[in-house]
Amino acid sequence: MTLHQRPSLQAVPAYKQGKPAAAGASKLSSNESPHEPLPSVLDAIRDGIQSIHRYPSIAAPQVTAELAALHNVDPAHLTLGAGSVEVAAQLIHAVAAEGDEVMYAWRSFEAYPSLVRIAGATPVEVPLDADAKHDLDAMLAAVTEKTRLIFICNPNNPTGTVVEAEALERFIAAVPREVLIVIDEAYVHFDRSAVRADGVELFKKNPNVAVLHTFSKAYGLAGLRIGYAISPLEVAENLRKVAIPFGVSDLAQRAAVASLHAADELAVRINEVVAQRERMYAGLGAAGYPVVASEANFVWIAAGDATADIEARLEAGGVVARAFPGEGLRISSGSELDVDRVLAALGADSAAVAAVEGAIA
Numbered sequence: 001m002t003l004h005q006r007p008s009l010q011a012v013p014a015y016k017q018g019k020p021a022a023a024g025a026s027k028l029s030s031n032e033s034p035h036e037p038l039p040s041v042l043d044a045i046r047d048g049i050q051s052i053h054r055y056p057s058i059a060a061p062q063v064t065a066e067l068a069a070l071h072n073v074d075p076a077h078l079t080l081g082a083g084s085v086e087v088a089a090q091l092i093h094a095v096a097a098e099g100d101e102v103m104y105a106w107r108s109f110e111a112y113p114s115l116v117r118i119a120g121a122t123p124v125e126v127p128l129d130a131d132a133k134h135d136l137d138a139m140l141a142a143v144t145e146k147t148r149l150i151f152i153c154n155p156n157n158p159t160g161t162v163v164e165a166e167a168l169e170r171f172i173a174a175v176p177r178e179v180l181i182v183i184d185e186a187y188v189h190f191d192r193s194a195v196r197a198d199g200v201e202l203f204k205k206n207p208n209v210a211v212l213h214t215f216s217k218a219y220g221l222a223g224l225r226i227g228y229a230i231s232p233l234e235v236a237e238n239l240r241k242v243a244i245p246f247g248v249s250d251l252a253q254r255a256a257v258a259s260l261h262a263a264d265e266l267a268v269r270i271n272e273v274v275a276q277r278e279r280m281y282a283g284l285g286a287a288g289y290p291v292v293a294s295e296a297n298f299v300w301i302a303a304g305d306a307t308a309d310i311e312a313r314l315e316a317g318g319v320v321a322r323a324f325p326g327e328g329l330r331i332s333s334g335s336e337l338d339v340d341r342v343l344a345a346l347g348a349d350s351a352a353v354a355a356v357e358g359a360i361a
Ligand SMILES: *Cc1c(COP(=O)(O)O)cnc(C)c1O
Pocket: 031, 082, 083, 084, 085, 086, 109, 153, 157, 184, 186, 213, 214, 215, 216, 217, 222, 225, 226, 227
């Protein structure tokens, strides 16, 4: 007997998680924070453990109010999910039905293609340009009457490239007003570019822009699952309908609030991650690897056919990265030790020192 199931799911692969690492190895495959949780965050979680027999508040009033104040938006625009992956799914379900199109650049965030297909919508993938950046002209040309949502992953996972503010503003102005543009800013805290587009500002200026943020990356709460959207009111209303009830635990809400209260401490950590990213980029570049300048917490090596070889050398050196066979590798920016290992494994340590000395001389 064969059960009746959705035939369309045959085209949907299960989400592939970053490879686990052996004990003692550097796990640089999932863009996680290399830092252990802050003591104040652990305290907040401990306080909440006494209440885990209760359902969490769906409205999540405290974290919602604090985020609204942080971004200077009305709380009605804010909606939460169990990680921003869930919020991305909510956004797709809110605007796209069977046969509708959801567009994004490719390669980009691994979850987009599956989320779109699970919703019954049709993915439209527009290749990145030769610099591994969003090709906004090609994306604009790919808009049809069926386009319902366009993801702009900024900075882009896995390439670390950014869409510049002016270019994004022109793009938004050219897209039909009925089409929702979602700026996925999972890595925005690591963006040091002078041309950075501010997603929340673009949301405030345009009726069809939403922003996606997460506590998983810069704030180090990947294991607790909390992310949020800031979206137009009509969209936010639908996001609340499609959200899975009680998806965001009370512990996650408490940890998020504690993290918002620890912004200064977190900023120091974020700066460290950025410094290690730059060291990894400089070292690998000096050693001749085809690295792409990154504004996220990882570096992309556009290794092409050499991907498997580089992955094997990293593994031999105690580093687990994220390899996309035939395309390249994404290596998360970890601790100083993690990056030491990357540079050593790829024979880039002496080259990096020479490059730095050359720059000083
Ligand atoms: C990691 C990531 C997310 C969010 O992850 P959550 O843990 O679900 O919040 C969202 N978008 C991109 C592009 C990411 O890389």
